[in-house]
Amino acid sequence: MTTQTLPSASLIKRFAAMVYDSLLVMAVAMAYGAAYVSIKYAVFHTDLPTGERAKMGTEGFVGLILVVECFFWFFWCRGGQTLxxxxxxxxxxxxxxxxxxxxxxxxxxxxxxxxxxxxxxxYWWRLWDKEGRTWHDIASHTQVVQLPKNKKS
Structure with missing residues (x-):
């Protein structure tokens, strides 16, 4: 089935999916942060000055961005859907x-x-695009489509 036979996803549903996914991304980010800081301070024996909080630093932040991007890349390439x-x-x-x-x-x-x-x-660009595409749809030559409801037997 091509994307021409399915309607483009509405902004409201796209934003609703983003809210769901943001909860998952927060959990992934917290797990990454805990693992990164644990490795940084426990395995590499980095000293934490008295009264200072554990920090990820620039390299930890770059790693976090990569982990979040990989989360989406994985789901988009493997089935086309995040949760x-x-x-x-x-x-x-x-x-x-x-x-x-x-x-x-x-x-x-x-x-x-x-x-x-x-x-x-x-995202608002979708309202003016004849095919209902956002900037990232256009740039990546992809489109988010609305799947039909499954008919229960």
């Missing part, structure tokens, strides 16, 4: 109906935060 997207029956696809490739997921993962950071302008 939040699955809850709202949304799926990321190429125009030919295939799931996103890793380079497409990477482009999408880099452009989507910019789309959101600019007061959501990259």
């Amino acid at each position: 939040g997207m699955r809850a709202w029956r949304l799926q990321l696809r190429q125009t030919n109906g295939q799931f996103a490739s890793l380079p497409q997921a990477m482009v999408r993962g880099l452009v989507a935060p910019i789309s959101l950071a600019l007061i959501g302008l990259g």
Whole structure:
């Protein structure tokens, strides 16, 4: 099934899926932070000055961004859905109906935060695009589509 046969996902459902996914991303970020700080201070015996909090530093922050990006890349390439997207029956696809490739997921993962950071302008663009695409849809040559409801027998 190509993306032309399925409707583009609405902004409300995209944002709802983002809320679900943000909860998962927070859990992943907390687990990463705990693991990183534990390794930094326990394994490498980095001294923590008295009264100072454990810090990840620049390298830890870069690692966190990479872990969050990998979270999305994995799900977009393997089934086209994060858990939040699955809850709202949304799926990321190429125009030919295939799931996103890793380079497409990477482009999408880099452009989507910019789309959101600019007061959501990259998302609001969907309202003017004839095909209902956001900036990151256009940049990655993918589209988030609304899947039909499953018919129960």
